[in-house]
Amino acid sequence: MAAADHIAGDMTLADYTFPHGRLRRRITSPDRTPLVLIACGSFSPITFLHLRMFEMAADYARFNTEFEVVGAYLSCVGDAYKKTGLVKAEHRVNMCSLAVAQSSWLSVDPWEALHEEYLETAKVLDHFHQEINVEMGGVETPAGRKQCKIALLAGADLIQTMSTPGVWDPKDIDYILKNFGAFIVERTGTDIDEALSTLQPYTPNIFVIQQLVQNDISSTKIRLFRRRDMSIRYLVPEPVVNYIEENNLYDEDGAASTSSDGKGGGKGRAPGESKGAPSNLPG
Ligand SMILES: Nc1ncnc2c1ncn2[C@@H]1O[C@H](COP(=O)(O)OP(=O)(O)OP(=O)(O)O)[C@@H](O)[C@H]1O
Ligand SMILES: NC(=O)c1ccc[n+]([C@@H]2O[C@H](COP(=O)(O)O)[C@@H](O)[C@H]2O)c1
Numbered sequence: 001m002a003a004a005d006h007i008a009g010d011m012t013l014a015d016y017t018f019p020h021g022r023l024r025r026r027i028t029s030p031d032r033t034p035l036v037l038i039a040c041g042s043f044s045p046i047t048f049l050h051l052r053m054f055e056m057a058a059d060y061a062r063f064n065t066e067f068e069v070v071g072a073y074l075s076c077v078g079d080a081y082k083k084t085g086l087v088k089a090e091h092r093v094n095m096c097s098l099a100v101a102q103s104s105w106l107s108v109d110p111w112e113a114l115h116e117e118y119l120e121t122a123k124v125l126d127h128f129h130q131e132i133n134v135e136m137g138g139v140e141t142p143a144g145r146k147q148c149k150i151a152l153l154a155g156a157d158l159i160q161t162m163s164t165p166g167v168w169d170p171k172d173i174d175y176i177l178k179n180f181g182a183f184i185v186e187r188t189g190t191d192i193d194e195a196l197s198t199l200q201p202y203t204p205n206i207f208v209i210q211q212l213v214q215n216d217i218s219s220t221k222i223r224l225f226r227r228r229d230m231s232i233r234y235l236v237p238e239p240v241v242n243y244i245e246e247n248n249l250y251d252e253d254g255a256a257s258t259s260s261d262g263k264g265g266g267k268g269r270a271p272g273e274s275k276g277a278p279s280n281l282p283g
Helices: 048-064 089-099 119-137 157-161 172-178 190-204 219-227 239-244
Strands: 033-041 068-075 104-107 139-141 143-146 148-154 183-185 204-207 257-259
Touching: 033 048, 033 119, 048 068, 048 143, 048 204, 048 239, 068 089, 089 104, 089 257, 119 148, 119 172, 148 157, 157 183, 157 190, 172 190, 183 190, 190 204
Parallel strands: 033 068, 033 148, 068 104, 148 183, 183 204
Antiparallel strands: 139 143
């Protein structure tokens, strides 16, 4: 795990430094705006689809926008987010770090996960703005230093929750979509037009990415496969498969989970984790 940014069990915020090693510090085009993509989520566990989202977004930005991607981060929710199927943040950060170990441009930022309390996504995006644009001063371009656009990278189901009463503070939605913006990857089962219908005022700052190869891997399915003792190989990166096996994560008795009851601070799901779970599994 040496090449990646990981947290040990005893790491605290006092030991934290922002992982900027893979962030490109200059762009060559004077006309483009540097872009940093931030994927916030549970990542319990990270899958190939999560990784693929970054590649789709980078292609989309290159061909359809005036942005130039200079870096990207995975930010795992902390242990206070009591969603069904979440294992400890330490494990989730470590799995993400293993998954991006060979990448030249994807990083894992443990800052959010290191907090004991739940952090709203607006605060997480503020943190990236502070580190990249305020502390680091943005990046160099032939036209002088420019601030990076920091944007949320998410699936359509996440943007749909923005229209679900009680999940997001409307002030946070306004703040995120005005000041940052979002790259949204379409997802089977979510009607993107419906998901965006209440977000009309923000559409210039919401970039919808079509999946040209439909991929509906979900963490829920991976956890279900593990409980049924089925293979998860080639659905998640190999080092993540090994990590899950070595640490007995998501196995039948739910070992190493912080929460399996779906109660608490997160949006939660009913026990049984129905989202996307196939019904034709043995067991
Ligand atoms: N198949 C998918 N298509 C598009 N976006 C996805 C897909 N799977 C996950 N995402 C997005 O990835 C981000 C992180 O998601 P998350 O960790 O909740 O994964 P998940 O697979 O949806 O997890 P779970 O099954 O536990 O709910 C979210 O923005 C989510 O919308
Ligand atoms: N109020 C908020 O800021 C708010 C509400 C709902 C979800 N979220 C974020 O969206 C992501 C959702 O992830 P999951 O799909 O794994 O639940 C998490 O990063 C969570 O923090 C934020």
